[in-house]
Amino acid sequence: MRKIFEVAKWEFVEKVKTRAFIISIIITPAIIIGFSMGPTLLSDNESNTTQAIGILDSTGVYFKPLSSELEEYKLDDGQPNYVAVNLYNKHKLFNELKLAGDSLVLTDELEGYLFISEDQHSMKYQFRGRSIGNFKDLKRFERSFNKIRTEIKLSGKGLSSELIKYINDKVELHPIKLEESGKESSANFLVVFFTSFILIMLLMMMILYSGGMLIRSLIEEKSNRLIEILVSSCSSDELLTGKILGLSALGLFQIIIWVVLAIALTGSSLIPADAFKNVAPMLIYFVLGFIFYTSIFVGAGSIASTEQEAQQLTSYISLILLFPIILVFSAVQNSDSFMLQLLSYIPFTTPSIMILRLNLQEVSPQEILITTLILIISIYITITVAAKIFKIGILSYGKRPSVREIFQWLKEK
Amino acid sequence: MNVFHSNIQPFNHSNVIIWFWFVQIKCFKSFANLHLIKKKAIFDFGNHIIGCMLSVKNLTKEFKNLIVVDNLSFEVSEGKIFGLLGPNGAGKTTTIRTILNIIRPSSGNIFFDGKPITTEFFNIIGYLPEERGLYKKSRVIDVIKYFAVLKNIQAKKAISLADEWLNKLDLWDLKEKKIEELSKGNQQKVQFITSVLHEPKLLILDEPFAGFDPINQEKIKELILSFVDQGKIIILSTHQMDTAEKLCSDIMLIDRGKEVCSGSLKEIKKQFGxxxxxxxxxxxxxxxxxxxxxxxxxxxxxxxxxxxxxxxxxxxxxxxxxxxxxxxxxxxxxxxxxxxxxxxxxxxxxxx
CATH class of the missing domain: 3.30.70.100 (Alpha-Beta Plaits)
Known part of the structure; x- marks a missing residue:
């Protein structure tokens, strides 16, 4: 027991001290948050300044109402969000105007312009701009135009403006997420998506980072035969257990730092407070998932004897880890899918899928219990298998053993 | 024998006696052919047994139908250096690994003081492998301490012993440095310290002089000879025949896993001279x-x-x-x- 503790202590202390670890503890969440929050922050920024939007209206009907409609949208500080610029000039050819409009956009004089043309058969309505990714703006342009169009059509049929206003009175839909016992909260698609995404990414990055570290240190120990000194001082089981424990402590330490960091950030409203309501079960999945993958890494790492082999193994494992991330988007849209339920019970995906589901919906305590048990049993099995591979793997150098050989190792007593 | 007992810390004297009896009885039952050794141990019980020894009996190790070590037998008694010699790939490392209890022999037994070796023996074995290298990014003192605590030495004692050894090998100033900042020779010295710090009863040295300059070779040789005086059992594996000739009293030459010749250096010289x-x-x-x-x-x-x-x-x-x-x-x-x-x-x- 004492030797297990000493190995764990060594693995923990020596790795915590490295500069790489200290950097990763700050950089990893910064990168992930940067990647996921960045776009939203950027688009928010854009709409904080008044945008010049051109309107090229060949019909001559829409410019006036559309520009006043657009100027209704205000920024937080009360300034208008959009300023409409009329690009139409009856003395010029329509095609020339279009080219002039395009060049205004390309020289950044305009954010973009709305292009309206109508012939007998059809109506054309385009937004021509450098960036067409801002859904909020596009939605507004579309809604405003259709409102005006309806008004024009209705007044063409002789309806009074009062009546038109009456018809046009629309109600917006507010999504409300239902939870246990009458609690309700307004679920924001983006918030749910990004919290799940961030948490799963964190888990993945952490596992890959420390797994890679583990394999590298194992290869180092193998190549300079330190491993032989180690296993002539303690049994390979003690060594393996110590390594897994030490690394798990390292992972836990990392999470604790991140949780503290995150709670501090919620104060500054960068991360929604919502993200932490299921923090206890999430932490359990985090830690168990970490231990599960770490024991896989230990077993796999003991087979490798070169850096390249290690990288190969790491990339195989990262493929399994990446899988749930691909699912995040569709899962957010349909959190009840059979696929998602199924994957919750497969130990490889249990941690990330359960973290995802805890974010999306109410998960019953029984389900949490069962999946946790499955994970614990799987950890026990992987550690037993890893221990057998480890015992022989750490002493075999050169050629990587074939799958058949590994099976033989497993059979050995 | 007394040294061995004092190394298994937690037992008090009466426990040691009971445990000792237990092992004896067990041995008696399972290894009838070791009758004589055990008898000796029992008769000397309570006194200091002169010449505690390592004995390897009919050691064979097979890997995938390839016989790497073929029926080797030898004995090393305390205060002697045993030279395990042979060309590359002769099976020296495998033999050493089985003695270290890292791998299990396919057949044959290894006894220390008449008892089959078990994990209990981890703490009284010191091993210096042929390939050298330590945790490059770690500090000298930390590395030495780690290997010592793995041999069941208390952390405090490990540090005071480390200080002593660092002084002895002129490494005191480098104590706080990282391993990678040390010269190759100094790294080797640190590794040598890690293998002997816990005062092992059985010391296995694989090419101990490789990579040392002549002055340090001399120093290490003196240290090894001082271990002989302390009554350690030393197995030396080397290609350098002149060193083996100077240090070893008994040698065994193996080739392709088989014993080619063995005995005291004198006898061998007479036989093959x-x-x-x-x-x-x-x-x-x-x-x-x-x-x-x-x-x-x-x-x-x-x-x-x-x-x-x-x-x-x-x-x-x-x-x-x-x-x-x-x-x-x-x-x-x-x-x-x-x-x-x-x-x-x-x-x-x-x-x-």
């Missing part, structure tokens, strides 16, 4: 070549190396030539272990 004499002379002695007892002769100015037939007595030969020629000196040439090694291994290869 060729009948060669060096003769100093004046005048012309080239006629000796035709002497009936001479196989071959090499002339070096005023000295000649003469190879005699195996059965010829050197004194007889001297008498027969001293009448005819003027002989100034006459010395038997002791064959070097190096020569024996090459001859024996080559002969072995020729037979195959």
């Amino acid at each position: 060729l009948n060669v004499v060096s003769v100093g002379f004046s005048g012309n002695i080239s006629e000796i070549k035709n002497h009936p007892n001479v196989i071959d002769m090499n002339l070096y100015g005023n000295r000649a190396e003469i190879k005699l037939k195996e059965e010829v007595q050197q004194s007889e030969f001297l008498r027969s030539i001293s009448q005819q020629y003027s002989i100034n000196s006459f010395n038997p040439i002791d064959p070097s272990l190096h020569k024996i090694f090459i001859d024996v291994i080559q002969r072995n290869a020729d037979i195959r």
